[in-house]
Structure formats: C-alpha cells, structure tokens
Amino acid sequence: MKKFNFTYYFFFFYLFIINLSCSSQNSLGTANKPYFRLPVYASHYQIQKAILPKYQWEKNLNWIEIIPAKTGILLDIKYATKENFLNRAVYPCGKCFVRPEVAEALLKAQKELQKKGYGLKLFDCYRPLRMQKKMWKIKPDPMYVANPSQGSMHNRGLAVDVTLVDKTGKEIPMGTAYDSFEKKSHSDYKNLPAKILKNRKILSEVMHKYGLEPIRTEWWHYSYRKKKYPIGRWVWDCD
Ligand SMILES: [Zn+2]
Missing domain, CATH: 3.30.1380.10 (Muramoyl-pentapeptide Carboxypeptidase; domain 2)
Incomplete structure (x- = not known):
C-alpha cells in the first residue's frame, strides 16, 4: 500500500511538472492563434491555485x-x-x-x-x-x-x-x-x-x-x- 502511494504521488508530481512547463509555453501573450482558450483542467487549476500566489495563477484562467x-x-x-x-x-x-x-x-x-x-x-x-x-x-x-x-x-x-x-x-x-x-x-x-x-x-x-x-x-x-x-x-x- 505504501509503495502504491509513492507511485501515485510521483505520477501527480510528474503531471504537475508537465503542467508548469505547458503553462509557461502557453503564455497568452505569445499565443499564435487569433484567440486562444487555455485548457483549464481541474488538476491544473487546483495545483496552480495551491502553490502559486493568487496574482500568478489567476492570469492563466479564461x-x-x-x-x-x-x-x-x-x-x-x-x-x-x-x-x-x-x-x-x-x-x-x-x-x-x-x-x-x-x-x-x-x-x-x-x-x-x-x-x-x-x-x-x-x-x-x-x-x-x-x-x-x-x-x-x-x-x-x-x-x-x-x-x-x-x-x-x-x-x-x-x-x-x-x-x-x-x-x-x-x-x-x-x-x-x-x-x-x-x-x-x-x-x-x-x-x-x-x-x-x-x-x-x-x-x-x-x-x-x-x-x-x-x-x-x-x-x-x-x-x-x-x-x-x-x-x-x-x-x-x-x-
Ligand atoms: Zn469603459
């Protein structure tokens, strides 16, 4: 059970890293499309919200x-x-x-x-x-x-x-x-x-x-x- 938990958390940590790198690439200011909807996944939203000050995460939303x-x-x-x-x-x-x-x-x-x-x-x-x-x-x-x-x-x-x-x-x-x-x-x-x-x-x-x-x-x-x-x-x- 302990081993399972570790893998589980590692998986989420991996997702978190992927999310961070995606969000920096997808900065709205450099979007290539005329208008661009950032995917707002619950995990993305919650992780960002949990670790970043409000001023930083809210600019990635909608x-x-x-x-x-x-x-x-x-x-x-x-x-x-x-x-x-x-x-x-x-x-x-x-x-x-x-x-x-x-x-x-x-x-x-x-x-x-x-x-x-x-x-x-x-x-x-x-x-x-x-x-x-x-x-x-x-x-x-x-x-x-x-x-x-x-x-x-x-x-x-x-x-x-x-x-x-x-x-x-x-x-x-x-x-x-x-x-x-x-x-x-x-x-x-x-x-x-x-x-x-x-x-x-x-x-x-x-x-x-x-x-x-x-x-x-x-x-x-x-x-x-x-x-x-x-x-x-x-x-x-x-x-
Ligand atoms: Zn006005």
Missing part, C-alpha cells in the same frame, strides 16, 4: 489576448499613454485582455464590420484592480472612475472601450474624443449631426448583435452582461 496582427482589431490603449482624462499613464504598457465570450463577440463584430469597410479600435479592455485603485487615488470621483471597492466590468474583463475605424485604420468621427465626459459623449444624446449619429449606430448595432451593450454616459463603452466573472488582479507582462 483570459484571451486581442492581438492586432491576428485579429485585425486595432489597439490604442489610452491608459498606457497620457491621452486620457487623468493626463498620465497608469498601465505599464498597452495590451488588451478580455474573457473568452467577449473575445468571440469582438471577433464576430470585426468580421461583420470589415465587410462594410470598417473595423474596431480598442481604447481599453481588462483593467487590473490595482490599476483601478491607482486611478481612484488620482481621481476619487464616481462620476469618472468606478470605486475599486465594488470593481467595474473592465476589472472583470467584461467591458471594452471601442470606436470604429475605416479601411485605412483612421478613426471614424463619433462626436467627441475618448474619455471626454460631456453631454455629447452620452450614447443617448441625439443633438448631433446626422453623420455622427449614423456612425454611433453602426457601432452600437453590431455590438448589440453579439451581446455587447452600451452604457448611457459613454458612447465608447460596451459591456458583456450575459456571463459573470470575478475581478482580476493580475497585470500583463510587457516585453
């Missing part, structure tokens, strides 16, 4: 990176630059991670838009909780920043800030700049030129079709509410 070269979706992650309402960079570099359902919705929307000569450009995706806290520290105003004690849809990987681009990648006019918190930014504000309203409609219709819904105060923000996920704390690597 996150997809949107890579422009693979998806055609453009990235201009504003919180990695000073071009945002805080006038300072809060992310170490600009990358876009979302939950698998959101990635699928974005890819479908992109495909449909491409047929009409448009495409998507993302300004913000997953926002790690510690970045939310950083933003709250700079601007503790719920009008502009979600209180990190509750967390936002961005913290859960279930929201994106997005606009439309044309075939050449040039932004389509939407009436206001990103993060300009004015009445004109409201998605239900109708006192705008017909062309702007039409552009916003093209975006909102395709997003709605694939399950991404707007919020009233920001034309650029879309959330996926059909699925729930916990708040994420991990931060992507910059390479």
